[in-house]
Amino acid sequence: MSPRRQRKSLDTDERFPSAPLEGALLEVTDIKTHFRSPRGLVRAVDGVSFSLERGRTLGIVGESGSGKTVLSRSIMGLLPKKNVIRDGSIRFENREIGNLGPDEMRNIWGSQMAMVFQDPMTALNPVMRVGKQITESLLYHLDISKSYAEELALALLASVGIPEPQRRLREYPHQLSGGMRQRVMIAIALACGPKLLFADEPTTALDVTVQAQILDLLQAQQSERFMAMILVTHDLGVVAGRADDIAVMYAGKVVEKGPARVLFTDMKMPYTEALLQSIPKIDDKSHTRLRVIGGRPPALINPPPGCRFAARCPYAQPKCVEEEPPLLPASTPGHEFRCWFPVGTPEGQAALERNAAAGTTAAVEAAVAGDGANAAAAVPSGGSD
């Protein structure tokens, strides 16, 4: 409740003195987020670094449990203090924000960075009218009158494509459909003109036609406002045409990142390749056998030494089980990957052929005992095309 009095208009906020426009908007260095649990330390995010320029879109892709949501929440400072161990630096407009408490973050949330959550029904307050939920952050951050805030809210609702915005302002979330609710969420997030928008699986709960509408809306708003966006998703199709850069996460680490086009056409990490191959393609004939990634991601408590994908990787060699690969640069600037035997290189091809000849990979024996059958299935699914 307390810092209501401290509210400032954005222009006069001394904590953000007209920040220089050059340099990255967000710079994340070696961020680690570990959770203490009765069974041991869960390494949800384990050393992630990236930087994001103004107006760009970064797609973060990964399976559930890969740490993509924890990563975005760590940057936003939305994780509880208790039983969370954090490390690393988060610089936003050249200011360290990783060590700020909730009171200080409150001035950043909404006005500098905002988030659109996955499930709009649980993210909206069910007993508060939509209009009030939008004006709340406007009144908090900007030195404006209530009636002007309501005017702004009306304009926001109209800009996110809600028909009859006047009427909707007076309604409660349950009176809106799922797509409408997500539009309201976006209106709330955009209210104070943030410089960085997190969209955490913004369309997972929505139908395919509504999904396309919402993604188009996010993209239009982003370019209109020259806002940076981090789009977190498990669906490579969602980020393919919309993100400038993509980071693929696996078991708490970024295993490959680079410009979207390069990542789809010239991926180096076997996991990225396998992930793309395992998606059913709309152009394939029906009953096309899908290539599978055998097994499942490793436990984040005491993850295995070496490469975390080794147990499921058709390229795995003894080195992969013993030594963890660092992020290595590829030929395209900005493209980095974590692999000793990258896809599309002579070493990778040789590793794949060795495994095919042996009928097994070096990592299969190291696979979790209970999952042995699945891990073995990783081998025949190999082979690049």
Place this chain on the structure above:
Amino acid sequence: MAGSGTAHLRPAEETLLRVEDLVVEFPIGKSGLKVNAVSKVSVDIKEGETLGLVGESGCGKSTLARAAIQLPRPTSGKVLFEGEDLTELKGEALRRVRPRMQMIFQDPISSLNPRRKIGDLVGEGLQIWGMGDKESRNKKVDEVLDAVGIDPDAARGRRPHEFSGGQCQRISIARAVVTEPKLIICDEPVSALDVSVQAQIINLLQDMKDRYGLTLIFIAHDLAVVKNVSDKVAVMYLGKLCEFGPPDEMYEDPVHPYTAALLTAIPVPDPDVRPEDRKILKGEIPSPISPPSGCRFRTRCPKYQDKCAEEEPEVREVRPGRFAACHFPLEPGEELDFSRSPAAAEAATPI
């Protein structure tokens, strides 16, 4: 969209399941209003086929499949399963049919009783039906667990929480096939799973189908998944059937405007496809309490004409083997601009 009609049905004696003019309505309290969940839909499945049901949420695809196995009972219509009309069966007679029809649900973890052991969960159907003695039942449980890729010795005594989502879905599949059913209804079986696990489960379902000679109804909202598994696809919109046909032709060249709309909206994992160039469908699905007159898709359809509001289209053979309920079906290769549907604003009325 959308219509009634049975032009697409094959002769009854060739099919395993034949649903005719099925209607499911849910009354809303004492208001006299009702939700028109499924309105006169007909579909059929031959033995060994997979029928894919697609559509947006609220289109009635799950209700159709559930009403087919009499859960809940349909308001009207006929459901012929192996020649018997299930809507006329009651009590014990209906119960006797049940082991031949099984279901796999969307959320694998909540569809398994957390307090029971895997061996009991999978073997329960056998026990209820008194199939074989204890020893042969255990053998059967081990066999199906092994078939779905779960080690029976390790799994039998464990409980669902000790398994991952993908493994739980494998166990659900084992439970479904253990009574050797003819028909399995898969209600969004891969929607809750990660892409890498999704591929495993889809391939597994295909293997199970071949091994146990199953017929599947596969419900999903992911069109690529449906295409991959299906022999025939039924597209539904607001309780009505839009299009029925083989997936390869349908996806290549949709006949019904709604099918085309769904296909345009799919996110493609290809950075060269610029999503902003697509002309996607606007608005939202209208309320099933008071659906639009005539064709229910007319409020969002770029091909809308007055006839669509006045007269409901019946399912008819638009091209050989291609059935659709539309007065103005698409010509081969025709492209629609969905951003310019005439009544997009009207369709935006909330559900």
